[in-house]
Amino acid sequence: MMLYQFQPPLLERVAAGFDDIKTVVRHRMGMAPLPHEDVVVVTIDEPSINEYGRWPWDRRLMADLFEKLSPASVVVLDIVFSEPSNAESDQIMIDQISDNNNVILGYFLRNEATEHSDDEALDYLEECAYFDYELKADTVRVREFPFSELNISPVADAAMTCGVFTTEPDADGLYRHYPIAYIHEGFLLPPIGIQAVRQHLNREAKLVLDDDGVDYFELDHAQLKGQNFIRINFNEDVNQWSAKDVISGVIPEENIKDKIVIIGVTEVGVFDMRPTPIDAVTPGVFLHAMATSNLLNGNLMKESPTLDWSGIIIGLLTILLLSYIGNPNVRIPLYVLSIVTVVGISWFSYFQANVWLREFYVASPMIGLAVVIELFSAIKADQQNRQIKDAFSSYVSSELVGEILKDPENLKLGGDEKEISVLFSDLRNFTSMSEKLSPIELVSLLNQIFDPMTEAILKEKGMLDKYIGDAIMAIFNAPISLDAHGERAIQAALAMVDVKEQKNLSLIEQGLPTIEIGIGVNTGPAVVGNMGSQLRFSYTAIGDAVNLASRLEGMNKPYGTRILISENTKNTLQEPYQGYLLRRIDRIRVAGKTEPVTIYEVMTDTEQNQRLSDRFEMALNDYFAQSFQSGVNQFKALVDEFDDGASNYFAQRCQQCIDEPPGDDWDGVTSFKKG
Structure with a gap:
């Protein structure tokens, strides 16, 4: 905002060039306004110079030109006769100007000169100045020039009036603006374009000035507010005649009649070059012509x-x-x-x-x-x-970290409900091992076990939620959604069992007790997200789905199993299973819930495990059918043949039911008060 207010020159150069693009585009598209038909430039061009000699011409010739232009409404000069030539030629031209009674002389203002204007010149300027203006402030921001270059007095006295032909470039050296008024010797002076329209229409311009400059300008139907300059609305072209054609009579009198004719030099090397947004080489007289056309057409550019x-x-x-x-x-x-x-x-x-x-x-x-x-x-x-x-690199795979970074909003404080698969694992016999190892050795051993187990979880794109002593909690399908997250959790569990088996070989070599592992997997809805406070929080999951997974991990002990999953997880799997088989273990009811859940053991897919699973299913059916004696016999046979912990558990259950027969409401569901 401050830059717009002050518009520093360096920035204004850039801004003006940027804004010029629309001017150039409009011009090249042929959409620029046409010049007013009554405004014509008579050019002292190359053919004229070739015909009548180098510039400046003898003033007899200028008199001939003025004589030919006598039918015009006004003849405006973008040239100045500031010095006398030979007396005879001067007088001929002066007489013709006087006879025409339509000539507006041009003069220019300057910042430096050796002499100030004399009283006669000041009287002359007073007649050319604005008459109808209002001052709203003691000082006005209108450009003031201390010196002027005027026409010689005899020529000035013969003309009807005069106007300034001084124009000023913008900060970047291009000409885009046309003055409304300049101040010189206390007079408010109009440019030749405005002066031409004043005389052509016989209308007086109205000006209101304040401390910002021109507050209001009006000339016939042309109006501007708050602009010190007219922003030139560049015409498609300029109506022009060669001075040679005018002097020689090629241009008929009826074409000249009632026109505003502006005379200027356009011959290369002689004219004053005025670079504009539409042409780097524009004769200065064209600026006067276009400004005059704008005033007559009423299509002044309005700034706002x-x-x-x-x-x-x-x-x-x-x-x-x-x-x-x-x-x-x-x-x-x-x-x-x-x-x-x-x-x-x-x-x-x-x-x-x-x-x-x-x-x-x-x-x-x-x-x-x-x-x-x-x-x-x-x-x-x-x-x-x-x-x-930093927070997740140790808990999820690098690939998953990249996915999380694509949408960090998933990690906002608070949670959303989402279906996930939860894995809980716990090491068995670790307490007894701690009695044979120092704390440092114990931690080192734990790390040796946890490192590959964590890697197994990360490989399946799970998130390591936390370590709880010698237990692990992992989440699948959060924070990033995964396909077949139940399957991934099972594959991670199988890999963790393999890690345990490999580590036991090392423990045996060291003469240390082997370890076992229990893993529970459940799938279901849970609230996942950053839980805690703004000062301290962690990404985790809470809900019944998490609780059941934790309970399943603990149930591996009584059943003598390693990996238990719920029917919720089983229902997400697609057969054939990849490298494993499922054995139905039991129907259980956990604390706080009324609906039973069927649980399954995940076993490696071997011929022996397939036989065990099939025969165990038959024995389990006898148990649920209350054929307890048949069940005892079958389960004991499985214990003898396979040393199967789950079969041993159900052999005891069947025997208990034989010793203490269940009531009529028995449904075979095992209730657990805690996992």
Whole structure:
């Protein structure tokens, strides 16, 4: 906003060039306005120089030119007769100017000179100045020049009036503006374009000045508010005749009648070059012609600081609001769309309504704010990613960390309900082993076991939730969704059993007791997320699904099994099973629940285990059918042949039922008060 307020020259060069794009595009598309038909430039061009000699011409020849242009409404000079030539030629030209009574002389203002204007010159300037103006302040911000280069008095006295042909470039050296007024020696002086329209229409211009400069300008139906300069609405072309054609009579009198004719030099090497957005080499006289056409056509470019300020504020607010969109794939395109919209509105206003908006000063703060926001967002995201990597790199695979980083919102404080598979494992006989090892040796052994077991979990894209002494809790399908998460949990469990078997070989060699493991897996809905407070929290899962998995892990002891899963997990699996088989173990009812759950043991897929599973299923059916004696016989046979812990457990259950027959309400479900 401050940059728009002060518009420093260096930045204004960039801004002006950016804004010029729409001018160039409109011009090349052939959509620029046409010049007013009554405005014509008579060019002292190459054919004229070739015909009548080098410039400046003898003033007799200028008199001939003026004589040919006598039918014109006004003849405006973008040249100055500041020095006398030979007396005879001067007088002929002066007489012709006087006879024409339609000549507006041009003069220019300068910052440096050796002499000030004399009283006669001041009297002359007074007649050329604005008459109808209002001052709203003691000082006005209108450009003042201390010196002038005027026409010689005899020529000045013969003309109807005069006007300034001084124009000034913008900060980048291009000409885009046309003055409304300059101050010199206390007079408020109009340029030749405005002076020509005043005389052509016989209308007086109205000016209101304040401490910011020109507050209001009106000339016939042309009006401007709050602009010190006319922003030139560059025409598609300029109506022009060669001075040679005018002098030689090629241009008929009826074509000249009632025209505003502006005479200027356009021959290369002689004319004053004025680079503009549409042409790097533009004769200065063309600027006067286009400004005059703008005034007559009523298509002055209107600047609107109010709309610019509104655009800046609305644009910045839009970027701020869009910054709250979490997904950068949505947020950044919307940034671009909003900025393109700003430019589009500016272009539409220019093409359709002749309103000049400074889209650079609107779009650039939007771009700057968006870049700053995205930089801070990137820094924050990088910090967050580092925290996530630090927090999860030891608990999930590197591949899973990458997935988490794609959507860190999954890790916000609080939880969401989601179906997961939970794995609990616990080492057996570890307490007795601790009696034979020092604490350091015990921790080292535990790490040697946990490292490959954790790797087995991570390999299946599970998340290591926590270590609880010699127990492990892992989650599958959170924080990242996984296909077949129940299957992955089982494969991890089987790999953990293999780790245990390999470690036991090492323990035997060391003369240490071997260890066993119990693993429980359950699938079901749970609340997953960051649990705790803003100061301390961890990503975990809570709910009945977690509790049942923990209970299943503990039930491996009475059943003599290693891996137990619930029917919930079994129902997620697809047959044929990959390297394992399932043996139905029991129907249980855990504490706090009324509905029973069927549980299964995961066994490696071998011929022996298949025979054990089939025969165990037959014996289990006898047990549920209350054929307890048959069940005892079958289970004992399995114990003798396979040394199977689950068969031993049910042999005792069958015998207990024989000794103490169950009641009529017996349903075979085993109730556990705790896991």
